[in-house]
Amino acid sequence: MEKKERPLILVTNDDGITAKGIHSLTLAMSTIGDVIVVAPDKPQSGMGHAVTIHHPIRVTPAEVPYAQKAWACSGTPVDCVKMALYNLLDRKPDIVVSGINHGSNSSINVIYSGTMSAAVEGAVEGIPSVGFSLLDYDLDADFSASQKVAIEIVQKVLSDSHFPEHVCLNVNIPKGPSVAGIKFCRQAHGMWVEQFNERIDPYQKKYYWMTGEFVVKDKGEDTDDFALKNNYVSVVPVQFDLTAYHALTHIQQWEM
Amino acid sequence: MEKKERPLILVTNDDGITAKGIHSLTLAMSTIGDVIVVAPDKPQSGMGHAVTIHHPIRVTPAEVPYAQKAWACSGTPVDCVKMALYNLLDRKPDIVVSGINHGSNSSINVIYSGTMSAAVEGAVEGIPSVGFSLLDYDLDADFSASQKVAIEIVQKVLSDSHFPEHVCLNVNIPKGPSVAGIKFCRQAHGMWVEQFNERIDPYQKKYYWMTGEFVVKDKGEDTDDFALKNNYVSVVPVQFDLTAYHALTHIQQWEM
Numbered sequence: 401m402e403k404k405e406r407p408l409i410l411v412t413n414d415d416g417i418t419a420k421g422i423h424s425l426t427l428a429m430s431t432i433g434d435v436i437v438v439a440p441d442k443p444q445s446g447m448g449h450a451v452t453i454h455h456p457i458r459v460t461p462a463e464v465p466y467a468q469k470a471w472a473c474s475g476t477p478v479d480c481v482k483m484a485l486y487n488l489l490d491r492k493p494d495i496v497v498s499g500i501n502h503g504s505n506s507s508i509n510v511i512y513s514g515t516m517s518a519a520v521e522g523a524v525e526g527i528p529s530v531g532f533s534l535l536d537y538d539l540d541a542d543f544s545a546s547q548k549v550a551i552e553i554v555q556k557v558l559s560d561s562h563f564p565e566h567v568c569l570n571v572n573i574p575k576g577p578s579v580a581g582i583k584f585c586r587q588a589h590g591m592w593v594e595q596f597n598e599r600i601d602p603y604q605k606k607y608y609w610m611t612g613e614f615v616v617k618d619k620g621e622d623t624d625d626f627a628l629k630n631n632y633v634s635v636v637p638v639q640f641d642l643t644a645y646h647a648l649t650h651i652q653q654w655e656m
Numbered sequence: 657m658e659k660k661e662r663p664l665i666l667v668t669n670d671d672g673i674t675a676k677g678i679h680s681l682t683l684a685m686s687t688i689g690d691v692i693v694v695a696p697d698k699p700q701s702g703m704g705h706a707v708t709i710h711h712p713i714r715v716t717p718a719e720v721p722y723a724q725k726a727w728a729c730s731g732t733p734v735d736c737v738k739m740a741l742y743n744l745l746d747r748k749p750d751i752v753v754s755g756i757n758h759g760s761n762s763s764i765n766v767i768y769s770g771t772m773s774a775a776v777e778g779a780v781e782g783i784p785s786v787g788f789s790l791l792d793y794d795l796d797a798d799f800s801a802s803q804k805v806a807i808e809i810v811q812k813v814l815s816d817s818h819f820p821e822h823v824c825l826n827v828n829i830p831k832g833p834s835v836a837g838i839k840f841c842r843q844a845h846g847m848w849v850e851q852f853n854e855r856i857d858p859y860q861k862k863y864y865w866m867t868g869e870f871v872v873k874d875k876g877e878d879t880d881d882f883a884l885k886n887n888y889v890s891v892v893p894v895q896f897d898l899t900a901y902h903a904l905t906h907i908q909q910w911e912m
Binding site: 443446448452456459476478479483487510520524556560563566567581584585587589595605609637638639647648650652654 | 764781843
């Protein structure tokens with residue numbers, strides 16, 4: 401059965417609507433369907449699943465090449481998805497696509513990342529969703545390999561009528577002109593070992609910059625971290641039921 | 657074997673260091689161990705797992721009754737935990753306790769909640785952690801029943817040498833002077849159906865307030881939502897491995 405309508409694709413990110421990554425993703429997605437962009441009006445990296453409830457939110461029409469329509473939003477990446485679905489779009493998109501992020505969102509970074517939280521929010525809404533990240537923080541990174549990956553994966557998701565409900569994909573792409581292939585993985589167990597860089601302001605008051613080193617102790621060869629280290633694209637399916645079922649069995653034995 | 661030292665308890669929240677909920681929790685925890693408070697200097701509800709990487713962070717010594725030491729921190733709840741562990745505390749706390757939140761964090765709210773994200777961050781660090789929330793948004797809510805619950809659960813966690821690693825507890829407490837008991841649950845499947853309240857500012861520009869209705873379609877009797885509706889305290893063990901293992905099996909069959 402042929403679809404008459406082109407798919408409607410909602411694009412967002414956390415680096416902001418002017419980032420090269422979202423422009424690259426918009427162009428790639430425009431080869432598949434009609435693209436609407438609703439993205440933060442400023443960088444919102446590390447915003448996790450934050451929502452704006454104590455401040456008003458503003459949206460402004462914007463121009464993004466290859467998008468049918470675009471809006472800059474003053475809120476977080478998750479706000480952008482909510483604003484698009486509940487206030488801006490005429491119909492439910494067929495897919496929510498977030499990125500392409502400037503920098504990795506593998507392993508534990510999925511919980512800190514605004515890019516991935518936007519994709520998770522799509523999944524909460526029952527819409528297939530994918531977050532893309534390139535392992536290159538450069539503002540002028542080369543997204544051409546990532547664009548091919550994004551097209552391939554989004555086409556796969558759109559054509560899979562049994563794509564699991566309430567799941568999104570966390571796709572990370574190695575830096576460089578070509579990749580070894582695609583691996584379907586679990587999230588590696590990793591964490592940030594932080595360092596607070598202490599400074600003194602001109603008024604003699606202390607302030608800190610949070611810096612850190614990302615450490616993965618997980619030795620598994622089935623993880624996103626392992627795939628990326630071997631120049632493979634990593635694809636981790638992500639859910640939002642945080643229940644630790646194994647722990648539930650344990651604490652149910654407590655006598656209270 | 658008797659412990660010589662009193663447990664060291666790190667207390668934080670997302671309503672801010674002046675909230676009644678964190679003062680109630682600090683008092684309750686001081687009956688169990690030595691309490692250090694590191695909490696946001698202003699309300700940080702709905703901040704999810706946000707971290708502050710593009711702005712400096714400041715900390716200021718504060719006074720919180722029954723705490724051995726306290727600091728107000730300009731960052732998010734997750735920043736507070738990182739700042740405490742990597743910059744302020746002399747030793748690793750035995751437990752991280754977050755709350756008592758003014759309002760529910762059951763079901764999907766776990767991913768939006770700064771209070772719960774602080775507890776998750778404790779779990780990432782390998783420290784047993786618990787987030788407490790009372791189903792009452794009143795600034796002057798009665799936390800006396802919640803304090804009893806908090807003492808009981810924290811004592812249980814501290815005395816359980818087999819408490820699962822990298823897990824925290826999401827504890828929600830019904831409003832009212834007494835509760836029917838405690839239920840160990842899974843996270844109910846629910847979501848916010850949003851409404852954007854449109855207004856015009858004095859300069860003739862539109863702005864929006866995000867408002868919403870929380871909807872739980874999950875009919876399970878093993879959920880936190882069901883427990884709370886029946887006046888039980890709900891306890892959900894929470895993990896940060898977001899891998900959707902059931903979906904991994906499905907997408908591994910894709911030909912790519």
